[in-house]
Amino acid sequence: MSVQIEKRRFDCSALPKGWKREEVLRKTGLTSGKVDVYYYSPSGKKFRSKPQLARYLGDTVDLSSFDYRTGKLNPMLLRKNKRPKGTQFDYSRGMRNDASLVPPIRQTASIFKQPVTVIKTQPTSKVKSDCKHGTQDKPKQVFWEKRLQGLQAYDIEAEALRFVELPSALKAIGPSIADDTVLQSLATALHLVNGPIVGQTGPKQSLKDNPAVFLNPEQPLVAALNIEEDDILAQEQRVDQARERLKQALRGLES
DNA sequence: TGTCTCGGCGG
């Protein structure tokens, strides 16, 4: 009698390095014999459905050609609108269909945020995984924050909302970077960057002379900042005051 | 509290 493997965690060829795929056999109960499939991100987070995976990977990734159960990439799985024989490759929805998409091409936003090369081999094309560089994020443009410059929040009366004042400790870095841009870059960094936000830590003079070269685009456009115990205490106090004001306001609503 | 496991709902 062959004892089937009841639990195995594999590297999966269709997935980038570090991702694991696991099959778990149900041993008891009404559903005994059913196999559950799980995925593990490089950081160890467990995923138990395709929607969960999609949520984690974000809108930029198209999982429509990914078969969750088998872990394989392109089994032409979409039941409806199955393509006629003549068509060679499903370029996936959302992709433009111009000359720049004739293989071989590079895609940076592919399954699991991994760069792939689409190569053409007669008569069918296929997707070749490129693992040797690991996962890659889209490079950030230097001073990309400038694209946000001049954008402003308005209230319902179309009146511009007053801009918040930045603490004097936040010193902008870069060519004519205004306070609002500093705030936008800070907010973006807080939202996107995993890890500490430390500001621009490069050599001061170089940053001044040639920011385009010495700036770290991963960090916000502020000089390296140091947060002291006092700053934290002061901030806690401000929060307390704000809460107090909110309490008063709510009390005013009740009566 | 977090992980593992099976049930069961709904497409």
Added chain:
DNA sequence: CCGCCGAGACA
């Protein structure tokens, strides 16, 4: 029938 996720069991 099967994907997805809730929730009980268990550590």
